[in-house]
Amino acid sequence: EPEVTQTPSHQVTQMGQEVILRCVPISNHLYFYWYRQILGQKVEFLVSFYNNEISEKSEIFDDQFSVERPDGSNFTLKIRSTKLEDSAMYFCASCGLASDTQYFGPGTRLTVL
């Protein structure tokens, strides 16, 4: 069964450093998302992406964040200058044209020191 994959599973970085989180959505899906979940809190929407552009972004998704689909398979989230409060689990999700369901990847646990 096809699934969303994410790398790395765990990333530790120093405050102020740039990180890139990578996702490979399900191959025939067209809609892509990033969500985050701070430990013990709810899943929060960051950004949605369709047809090579951002469809919607939340207030969390400020100028420090960017997304890219550099080739036909990868979907990346970049945080330019990480802050302590960026420590969270970051989930990528994708959705197909014929389906209403978003399928989530296993997540990347980001720890900012």
Next chain:
Amino acid sequence: GQNIDQPTEMTATEGAIVQINCTYQTSGFNGLFWYQQHAGEAPTFLSYNVLDGLEEKGRFSSFLSRSKGYSYLLLKELQMKDSASYLCAVRGKAGGYNKLIFGAGTRLAVHP
């Protein structure tokens, strides 16, 4: 504003039935989703309702009343592996690219 409420914690006995409620107040509505999340793992899709009524999928069923802004997830024949958080999520607008708004989740503990 957007508000999704569900109980924080529930406990139940192996083999029993449990109902997890969710109420929502969102600026639009185009579908309600239930996900299961084990600690440290990704949300896994369980069910989806966009019309009023009951959707049944094996041991899991989900109900929706749009006029009441209310849904529930029913888990039957509980197993120990059902111990997890159950997340209620609403999609506010039509279209696959639209975001999900999640509740805080209900942590279910199943005991022997």
